[in-house]
Structure formats: structure tokens, C-alpha cells
Amino acid sequence: MYPNQLENLIFALQRLPGVGAKTAERYAFTILDWDAEKRKDLIASLNGIDQIQHCEICGNLSSGKICSICENHNRNQNIICVVSYPKDIVAIENMQSYEGVxxxxxxxxxxxxxILPDMLNINALLKRINEETEEVILAVDPTIEGETTALYLEKLLQGHVKVSKLAHGIPVGGHLDYADARTLAKAFEGRSSNEK
Amino acid sequence: MYPNQLENLIFALQRLPGVGAKTAERYAFTILDWDAEKRKDLIASLNGIDQIQHCEICGNLSSGKICSICENHNRNQNIICVVSYPKDIVAIENMQSYEGVxxxxxxxxxxxxxILPDMLNINALLKRINEETEEVILAVDPTIEGETTALYLEKLLQGHVKVSKLAHGIPVGGHLDYADARTLAKAFEGRSSNEK
Incomplete structure (x- = not known):
């Protein structure tokens, strides 16, 4: 129905997550209305993606061989926070209080x-850990996959380094009655007391 | 936080309609995970957009100077359906029963x-209408802008050619109690009777 070129774009956009025919069409018409400058921006940024690599030390996304966090000597290189994906780093950095790597x-x-352990970036983690390493913080999602991974790493690192896990509990600003039973159980388990 | 190249892509994707920071990030990570082939497809289709032009006769989107509908001699070139955007043509073509242009x-x-009348593709419409033109069907949205445009065209074409408008009423498969008052009023106005 539409010119081939437009159909091609609509088809290519439908590969984005959660984008169906209608949304892709809407995106394509918007892009069609853009001036050449905006279109060039998008094309250039898509081409730029090729330059992104994984940091040789930590596996984070990086413009160069070593990512900006590993390169930063103001950060405590002896505290290592293990996350599943680069996105998680952004969430933790937004706290503005973690100073490790x-x-x-x-x-x-x-x-x-x-997806077995040897397909994950675990060997590089073992190589990084040395006598100076103070702590490994496991900050993986509290899902079945996350807990399995955490358990695996805990056993692997046992006796070599201090391993800690993030606390579970009720989100700040959350409501008790909206918390599911497992979260509530974890919140009771991890309760803190002001000992007399 | 992310490598520059990724930030650039997230920024460029946020220009799409209804796409905020989170969605753009999700799209960008998906694109990052794509193999080179898929990324090339998207870039090629974005480049292809430059070749799309407006049909010299009807203003529809087209790969060439004349669109595939105007070029099709099996269609009745003397019945002209006026729409506001190329998208509307797709909706009407999906009926598979309209044979005009x-x-x-x-x-x-x-x-x-x-947005004044002289900014719309109206002059080309006047040039197309000749003694052989049987009917001009105004198929514009029943919004204030649509009705204003329809009224303007009706007055302009009065005396030159037969002008008709789409019927308003309750959508097929719709429910009476969900119809708004204006739609219902239009449905009553346009009711058909089986005269005895």
C-alpha cells in the first residue's frame, strides 16, 4: 500500500521490543516528517553503536577498552559490585553513594x-579478585535466575573473599498491603532492632 | 553513564512519538543486541526514506513521480476521494471495495x-476536476478541523461537481450505550427506512 521504502522502514521498526504494526507505522510517519538533520542524527547514532565494546576488566559497556568506572582512580577498586546487566549499573550509580567498582x-x-555459568562473565571476576579485594557485593535481581546465580557465586567465592547480598524488604514509600508474601517474609527476617 | 554512542542513540530515539527515556533505553539495548544484519536493515531503510516523494497528481506518498493508484488504469479516475493524510488511503483500501482514486x-x-487552505494540497484538486469528474467524496475525520475543511471544499466545489460526504453513525459491532450523543444524533438523522 505504502511506497516500498516506507514499508521497509515499518518492517524494520517492528523488530523493536513491544512495537507492533500500528506503532511502527506511527514511528515511520514521524521519521518521514523529520527534517534531514534529525534523520542523519539517528542514522549516525545507529552507526556509532558499532564502536561500543565490553570493558576488558568488568564487562560493562564502554567506548574504549576500559570503561570510565574502571579507569576512575577515585573509586575503591577493592569493592566489587556484581550485577547482571550494564543497565543495573545506572540504577546503582543514581544512588550517588556507591564508591566501589x-x-x-x-x-x-x-x-x-x-545459559550455564561458563557463558557468563565469571572467569574475569575470579581473575580480578586478589588479596586486596575487600568485598564482593552480589546485586542481582531477586528472581529464580538471580538467586541461582548468586548461590553459585557465593559457593565459588567462599573462603576467598567476603561476599554480601543486597537486603530484601518493603520498598521505601511502598505499602505493606501491596507487598507480596515472600517480600514481607524477607522484611521480617531482615528486621533491625534498637537493642535496649 | 553509558558510553557516548549509546547515549546518542537513546537521545535520538526519544524523538519518536510517545517514547520517553525508559523506552528509548529499552530500544537502544535491543538494537545493541541485534546482529549487524538487522542494524544495517534499519539504517538502509532510514536512508531509503529520502526517495519517497509526493505523487504529482494526488499528493499521496510515492516511490516515483506518480503513485501506484493514479497509475492504475483499472481504477475509475473520475471518482475522487479526498482524504487528509496518506494513512487514510490504507484504511479505505482495506475495505477492498472502493474503485476510484x-x-x-x-x-x-x-x-x-x-494552517490555512492555501497550505493544503487544494489547488491540485481543483486542477484535476473537469467535466468528466463524476463525484468528489469528502472522507475527512469528523473533527472540528475535518468539518471545517469539508465545509470549505463543499463551498469551493459547489456547482462544479457532485460532492458527497461519508455517513456518520454507530460503528458496526458497536454498542448504542457506548455511542456519544453527537454520534447517536447523527445516526438518527441519517436513519434509513424501508418505505411501505
């Missing part, structure tokens, strides 16, 4: 999908 | 936004 697994153990 | 205004009169 990261290690990105780029996945989680998922035996049903055939 | 189209004329795309590429907009609707909107005085508050400064």
Missing part, C-alpha cells in the same frame, strides 16, 4: 534456556 | 495552528 555478568544462569 | 490534502484547515 562493578562487574557485569552479562546474563544470569538459566538452565532451562541453556 | 484519491486526493490527499496533507493536512486539515486549523486556523488556531495557522
Amino acid at each position: 562493578y562487574h557485569v555478568l552479562n546474563g544470569l544462569i538459566n538452565t532451562s534456556k541453556g | 484519491y486526493h490527499v490534502l496533507n493536512g486539515l484547515i486549523n486556523t488556531s495552528k495557522g
Whole structure:
């Protein structure tokens, strides 16, 4: 119905997550209305993606061989926070209080999908840990895959380094009655007391 | 936080309609995970957009100077359906029963936004209408802008050619109690009777 070129664009845009025919059409018409400058921007940024690589130390996304966090000597290189994906780093950095470095697994153990430990960025983690390493913080999602991965890493690192996990509980600003039973149980388990 | 190249892509994707920071990030990560082939497809289709032009006869989007509908001699070139945007043609073609041709205004009169009749593709419409033209069907949205445009065209074409408008009423498969008062009023106005 539409000119071939437009159909091609609509088809290519439908590969984005959650984008169906109608949304892709809407995006395509918007792009069609853009001036040449905006279109060039998008094309240039798509081409730029090719230059992104994984940091050789921590596995985070990086413009160069070493990412900006690993390169930053103001950060405590002896505290390593293990996350599953680069996105998680952004969430933790937004706290503006963590001063250690990261290690990105780029996945989680998922035996049903055939994702085994040796497919994750774990060997590089073992190589990084030395006598100076103070702590490894496991900051993986509290899902089945996340817990499996955390358990695996805990066993692997046991006796070599101090390993800690993030606290579970009720989100700040959340409501008790909206919390699911497991979250509530974790919140009770991890309760803190003002001992007399 | 992310490598520059990724930030640039997230920024460029946020220009799409209804796409905020989170969605753009999700799109960007998906694109990052794509193999080179898929990324090339998207870039090629974005480049292809430059070749799309407006049909010299009807104003529809077209790969060449004349669109595929105007070029099709099996269609009745003497019945012209006036629509506001190329998208509307797709909706009408999906009926698979209209055999005339189209004329795309590429907009609707909107005085508050400064869109005046001379900014629309109206002159080309007047040039197309000749003694052989049987009917001009105004198929514009039943919005204020649409009705204003329809009224303007009706007056302009009065005495030159037969002008008709689409019927208003309750959508097929719709429910009476969900119809708004104006639609219902139009449905009553346009009721058909089986005269005895």
C-alpha cells in the first residue's frame, strides 16, 4: 500500500521490543516528517553503536577498552559490585553513594534456556579478585535466575573473599498491603532492632 | 553513564512519538543486541526514506513521480476521494471495495495552528476536476478541523461537481450505550427506512 521504502522502514521498526504494526507505522510517519538533520542524527547514532565494546576488566559497556568506572582512580577498586546487566549499573550509580567498582555478568544462569555459568562473565571476576579485594557485593535481581546465580557465586567465592547480598524488604514509600508474601517474609527476617 | 554512542542513540530515539527515556533505553539495548544484519536493515531503510516523494497528481506518498493508484488504469479516475493524510488511503483500501482514486490534502484547515487552505494540497484538486469528474467524496475525520475543511471544499466545489460526504453513525459491532450523543444524533438523522 505504502511506497516500498516506507514499508521497509515499518518492517524494520517492528523488530523493536513491544512495537507492533500500528506503532511502527506511527514511528515511520514521524521519521518521514523529520527534517534531514534529525534523520542523519539517528542514522549516525545507529552507526556509532558499532564502536561500543565490553570493558576488558568488568564487562560493562564502554567506548574504549576500559570503561570510565574502571579507569576512575577515585573509586575503591577493592569493592566489587556484581550485577547482571550494564543497565543495573545506572540504577546503582543514581544512588550517588556507591564508591566501589562493578562487574557485569552479562546474563544470569538459566538452565532451562541453556545459559550455564561458563557463558557468563565469571572467569574475569575470579581473575580480578586478589588479596586486596575487600568485598564482593552480589546485586542481582531477586528472581529464580538471580538467586541461582548468586548461590553459585557465593559457593565459588567462599573462603576467598567476603561476599554480601543486597537486603530484601518493603520498598521505601511502598505499602505493606501491596507487598507480596515472600517480600514481607524477607522484611521480617531482615528486621533491625534498637537493642535496649 | 553509558558510553557516548549509546547515549546518542537513546537521545535520538526519544524523538519518536510517545517514547520517553525508559523506552528509548529499552530500544537502544535491543538494537545493541541485534546482529549487524538487522542494524544495517534499519539504517538502509532510514536512508531509503529520502526517495519517497509526493505523487504529482494526488499528493499521496510515492516511490516515483506518480503513485501506484493514479497509475492504475483499472481504477475509475473520475471518482475522487479526498482524504487528509496518506494513512487514510490504507484504511479505505482495506475495505477492498472502493474503485476510484484519491486526493490527499496533507493536512486539515486549523486556523488556531495557522494552517490555512492555501497550505493544503487544494489547488491540485481543483486542477484535476473537469467535466468528466463524476463525484468528489469528502472522507475527512469528523473533527472540528475535518468539518471545517469539508465545509470549505463543499463551498469551493459547489456547482462544479457532485460532492458527497461519508455517513456518520454507530460503528458496526458497536454498542448504542457506548455511542456519544453527537454520534447517536447523527445516526438518527441519517436513519434509513424501508418505505411501505
